[in-house]
Amino acid sequence: MTRHAKRLRIAGLSVLQIVVAALVLLPFFWMLSVSFKPATEAFAIPAELWPRNPTLENYVLALRPEFRRYFLNSMIVSGATLAITIPLGLLAAYSLSRFQYRILSVFLAMVVLAQFFPAGAMIIPIYKIVRSAGLLDTYASLIIAYITVTLPVAIWMMRGFLMRVPRTLEEAAAIDGASPLRAFVDIVIPLARPGIVATSVFVLIVTWQEFLFALSFTSSKEMRTLPVGMNDYIGQYGVRYGELMASSVMISVPVIAVFFFLQRQFVAGLTAGAVKG
Amino acid sequence: MTSVALDRVVKKWGHFVGVNDVSLEIADGEFLVLLGPSGCGKSTTMRMVAGLEELTSGEIRIGDRVVNDLAPGERDLAMVFQNYGLYPHMTIAQNIGYPLKVAGVPRQERMKRVQAAADRVELSEYLERRPHALSGGQRQRVALGRAIVRTPQLFLMDEPLSNLDAKLRVSMRAQIKHLQKELNTTTIYVTHDQVEAMTLADRVAVMAKGEIQQIGAPLDIYNRPANAFVASFLGSPSMNLFEMQVSDGELRNPSFRLRAPDNAPSALTIGQRPEDMAAVAPGEGDFDSEVYTAELLGDTALITVRIGHDLVSIKAPKDTGFRMGDRVGIRFDRDTLHYFDGVTGTRIEFETGGYAA
Ligand SMILES: Nc1ncnc2c1ncn2[C@@H]1O[C@H](COP(=O)(O)OP(=O)(O)OP(=O)(O)O)[C@@H](O)[C@H]1O
Numbered sequence: 001m002t003r004h005a006k007r008l009r010i011a012g013l014s015v016l017q018i019v020v021a022a023l024v025l026l027p028f029f030w031m032l033s034v035s036f037k038p039a040t041e042a043f044a045i046p047a048e049l050w051p052r053n054p055t056l057e058n059y060v061l062a063l064r065p066e067f068r069r070y071f072l073n074s075m076i077v078s079g080a081t082l083a084i085t086i087p088l089g090l091l092a093a094y095s096l097s098r099f100q101y102r103i104l105s106v107f108l109a110m111v112v113l114a115q116f117f118p119a120g121a122m123i124i125p126i127y128k129i130v131r132s133a134g135l136l137d138t139y140a141s142l143i144i145a146y147i148t149v150t151l152p153v154a155i156w157m158m159r160g161f162l163m164r165v166p167r168t169l170e171e172a173a174a175i176d177g178a179s180p181l182r183a184f185v186d187i188v189i190p191l192a193r194p195g196i197v198a199t200s201v202f203v204l205i206v207t208w209q210e211f212l213f214a215l216s217f218t219s220s221k222e223m224r225t226l227p228v229g230m231n232d233y234i235g236q237y238g239v240r241y242g243e244l245m246a247s248s249v250m251i252s253v254p255v256i257a258v259f260f261f262l263q264r265q266f267v268a269g270l271t272a273g274a275v276k277g
Numbered sequence: 278m279t280s281v282a283l284d285r286v287v288k289k290w291g292h293f294v295g296v297n298d299v300s301l302e303i304a305d306g307e308f309l310v311l312l313g314p315s316g317c318g319k320s321t322t323m324r325m326v327a328g329l330e331e332l333t334s335g336e337i338r339i340g341d342r343v344v345n346d347l348a349p350g351e352r353d354l355a356m357v358f359q360n361y362g363l364y365p366h367m368t369i370a371q372n373i374g375y376p377l378k379v380a381g382v383p384r385q386e387r388m389k390r391v392q393a394a395a396d397r398v399e400l401s402e403y404l405e406r407r408p409h410a411l412s413g414g415q416r417q418r419v420a421l422g423r424a425i426v427r428t429p430q431l432f433l434m435d436e437p438l439s440n441l442d443a444k445l446r447v448s449m450r451a452q453i454k455h456l457q458k459e460l461n462t463t464t465i466y467v468t469h470d471q472v473e474a475m476t477l478a479d480r481v482a483v484m485a486k487g488e489i490q491q492i493g494a495p496l497d498i499y500n501r502p503a504n505a506f507v508a509s510f511l512g513s514p515s516m517n518l519f520e521m522q523v524s525d526g527e528l529r530n531p532s533f534r535l536r537a538p539d540n541a542p543s544a545l546t547i548g549q550r551p552e553d554m555a556a557v558a559p560g561e562g563d564f565d566s567e568v569y570t571a572e573l574l575g576d577t578a579l580i581t582v583r584i585g586h587d588l589v590s591i592k593a594p595k596d597t598g599f600r601m602g603d604r605v606g607i608r609f610d611r612d613t614l615h616y617f618d619g620v621t622g623t624r625i626e627f628e629t630g631g632y633a634a
Pocket residue numbers: 290293295313314315316317318319320321322469
């Protein structure tokens with residue numbers, strides 16, 4: 001290719017990237033925009049991209065005590081799910097990455113297969129189980145249900161990262177006197193950290209936004225999580241879009257913040273230099 | 278410092294025998310090299326000594342302890358891996374100090390000993406770097422530093438130089454040899470490079486197909502290879518071997534004949550090292566041939582001729598006049614001929630002829 005053609009190609013690709021990015025980002029931008037618009041402006045026609053009279057009114061209204069309660073509930077449920085899924089999943093994944101099990105391929109196939117079942121198909125049996133266990137309207141019901149969803153995927157994801165940690169390093173640690181557990185903690189975990197972080201983010205996102213289980217298993221306002229709580233704004237006689245979008249923004253902020261701060265962790269390549277190069 | 282003994286050690290995976298009935302004694306302070314072609318079971322043997330691989334049967338003793346059931350960390354040995362096995366998330370200082378940290382050596386003491394070990398392997402300037410910021414030779418020295426830092430009883434090294442370029446390999450080889458003699462630590466060293474084996478070893482154990490073929494000082498093995506395999510594996514270029522039929526008191530092959538030793542079996546392989554053969558004027562040797570290539574090596578010249586399908590190497594003085602395509606006479610030196618059984622390959626010593634040590 002000539003230099004000219006190459007430049008053209010790069011330019012074309014850049015335009016394509018901008019278009020795709022715009023398509024993806026438009027709803028987010030709309031959410032932000034509406035959250036700053038007064039109620040009269042939200043659905044003015046023709047629609048305007050920027051708020052004409054920006055206001056914080058929606059945020060003030062949205063930050064009701066209930067919202068704070070939902071936020072707390074979401075934190076508890078997501079946090080507990082994460083705190084159980086990651087250590088448990090890590091140990092299981094480690095075992096599956098280091099030992100040959102005959103059922104391994106069956107297990108992995110099941111994990112993938114399970115992803116094809118829509119949650120709606122499983123909700124009724126799970127509801128019955130939760131009810132007969134007397135767990136309806138508790139944090140435990142959600143935490144348990146979420147773990148059943150996140151744990152297999154977490155094992156599957158982390159196994160992939162653990163497989164990439166060279167075995168020689170554990171052998172070197174064993175020769176240096178470390179017990180298998182010590183080698184796991186000192187060597188394997190630090191090297192698999194990008195994978196552990198990525199898996200944690202996955203767990204957080206799945207649980208933070210989960211709606212169906214949360215709606216079905218909780219009935220009292222005290223137990224609701226954020227996605228369910230958002231329903232409050234969708235009333236019989238209309239939708240309070242301003243507040244809905246303001247709380248949507250506030251729900252998204254933690255997720256975006258997590259991404260922002262952990263971005264560097266995703267960058268693998270931490271194992272560079274372990275073995276020849 | 279300690280001695281090591283392998284007693285009828287066997288390693289099988291299913292029906293595949295990786296190491297077969299290996300017995301070996303390594304003296305206190307000795308530098309033993311396990312030498313053999315790829316896949317012959319050298320690493321497996323070493324890994325069993327290290328405790329990274331379980332024995333199928335047999336016994337390994339380090340000092341007077343049977344170590345079969347001890348974890349690697351309990352065997353008081355250090356190992357240098359072929360790919361170094363450095364911890365990429367730790368600094369060089371942390372890498373070298375890790376065995377001490379695991380052993381619970383207090384921080385102050387640890388830093389002192391890391392510094393001392395780093396000085397020994399000339400790495401003091403790099404202590405705060407990560408392994409990925411070092412060159413291959415420097416990484417190799419980190420692995421050495423980590424091995425010597427806690428003064429183990431036994432060093433194990435599995436092809437530690439194979440990832441380095443030729444020049445670095447020579448200088449690292451000298452460093453390893455020097456270090457080992459200075460510390461006087463019993464060492465087992467695995468390589469498939471016969472030059473490394475010859476230069477480093479007090480004794481060499483030559484392996485093939487999971488079995489030990491011969492154990493001895495490098496020169497002894499070079500001078501009196503126990504079988505045709507060892508003969509061809511040691512030496513560069515390797516020993517010329519000829520399969521001969523014996524009849525009427527003569528050794529015959531399609532190209533030439535030699536007088537047979539008394540009591541020779543009906544099939545005999547004879548061998549002669551390139552430096553023991555001579556290239557002479559046509560008609561003056563045991564047979565004539567044509568020069569296939571003539572290469573100047575520097576201090577000598579290497580003349581290759583063709584006999585049947587085989588190439589035969591002869592080391593000649595560097596001012597030899599032979600050029601490619603010249604007719605040349607080839608002469609055997611009767612005193613330095615090696616004889617091997619034509620069927621089993623085992624060395625045979627004859628009363629007359631054969632190698633006079
Ligand atoms: N875990 C294993 N399972 C089955 N066979 C194995 C295993 N490890 C090694 N082997 C086989 O055992 C034989 C000896 O292997 P080993 O690694 O000891 O060879 P080596 O002499 O060190 O060779 P190289 O010079 O290539 O490193 C090889 O044929 C290898 O394929």
